[in-house]
Amino acid sequence: MRRDLDFRSDTFTLPDAGMRRAMAEAELGDDVFNEDPTVHRLEEKVAALFGREAALLVPTGTMANLIGVGVHCGRGDEAVMERRTHSFTYETGGISGLLGVLPAVVDCPEGWLGLEGLEGAIRGDNVHWPRTKLALVENTANLSGGRVVPLDHMVSLLALCHRRGLALHVDGARIWNAAVASGMSLADYGAAADSLSCCLSKGLGCPAGSLVVGDRSLVEEGRRLRKMLGGGMRQSGVLAAAGLYALEHFLPRLEEDHHMATRLARVLRMVLDESCEVVEPETNMVLVRTVEPDLTLQLVDNWASHGMRVLTLGATTIRLVTHHDLPADAPEQVLERLS
Ligand SMILES: Cc1ncc(COP(=O)(O)O)c(C=O)c1O
Incomplete structure (x- = not known):
C-alpha cells in the first residue's frame, strides 16, 4: 500500500527501535530531588555542546520559552519580539497569561527581530511605561520558513541588549538546524544568548523534551520556575535517554x-x-x-x-x-x- 508522505512537521517523527531501547534501559531516579543520573548526563552534555555552565530538561519547548522569559522578567515587564515569533503566535499567550509579561511586538523586514526593530521598541525610564527587560529571537525562524538567523546578527542583538540593559533569550527549538546549515558550532550560538532553549522533539525525533541553557544561577532559577509551572518530572531519565540517543544518532x-x-x-x-x-x-x-x-x-x-x-x-x-x-x-x- 502507498504510504502517506507526512510533510506537516518534524514533530511527527517517532522514536525508532534504538531510542525505545535506550529509554527502556535508562538508569533512573527522582529528578525533582535532582537524583536522576540520566537527566544529569543529558543536561551536562547539552550544556557542554553550547559551551555554557548548565542546562535544565523540561517537557516542552513552550515551557522552555516560558522559563526563558520568566527568569529575566517580572510581572508588568516587557519582552520585545518579532510578530512571527512562536512565543507570540503559538504559545497561547502564556507569557502574559501565566507570567504577567507584556509582549512588545515588532514587524521586521528581516523575518526575525532586527536591530532597528529592537532599538525602536526599547522604552526609556518613565513612570508611565513598562520596563523593557528582554528581547526574544527564534533560530531557525519557523514562520519565515526555517531560515537561519545569522550568527553575527545574534551577536549584534546580544550586544545591543546588554548596552540597553536587556537580556536576550533565544528560542532555539531548531538551533541544531541553524548550526548545521551555517557551519557554525552550537557553542558559537550558545555564546550569543543569555538563555537559550532547544528542542529534542522536532528533527531529533524524541517523544518529548526541551532544555533551557545558560549560566548556573539562571538555570537554578529556571528549576524553581519549572516546578511552579508543573514541569517538575520524576523519572524523566526515560526522556533524557531518548535525548542522549538523539544527539548521538539523529543530530549527525x-x-x-x-x-x-x-x-x-x-x-x-x-x-x-x-x-x-x-x-x-x-x-x-x-x-x-x-x-x-x-x-x-x-x-x-x-x-x-x-x-x-x-x-x-x-x-x-x-x-x-x-x-x-x-x-x-x-x-x-x-x-x-x-x-
Ligand atoms: C520555534 C518553536 N518554538 C517553540 C516551539 C514549542 O515547542 P513545544 O511544541 O514542544 O511546546 C515550537 C513547536 O513547534 C517551535 O516551532
Missing part, C-alpha cells in the same frame, strides 16, 4: 533533511506553475507561496488526495517540512505522484 544526520528539502523545492518548481513561488529552503522547511487563498486550499486538497500531508501558514502559504521519518526518495515520490 540532520543535514540529510536539509538536502531533502532542497530536492523537494526543485521538484515542486517542476510541477507548479507561475501562480506559486517555491522559496529556496535554508534548512528543513519549504514554503510555497500562492497568489490567492483559493489556490492554497485547492493545492492542499489535491496533494492530500495524492497522499501528501502539509500545513498552511496563513491564507497564501503552504509549509512542507522534511524529517527522518520520510522515505529517502520522498521528493522523487512527490514528482511521480504529482506529474
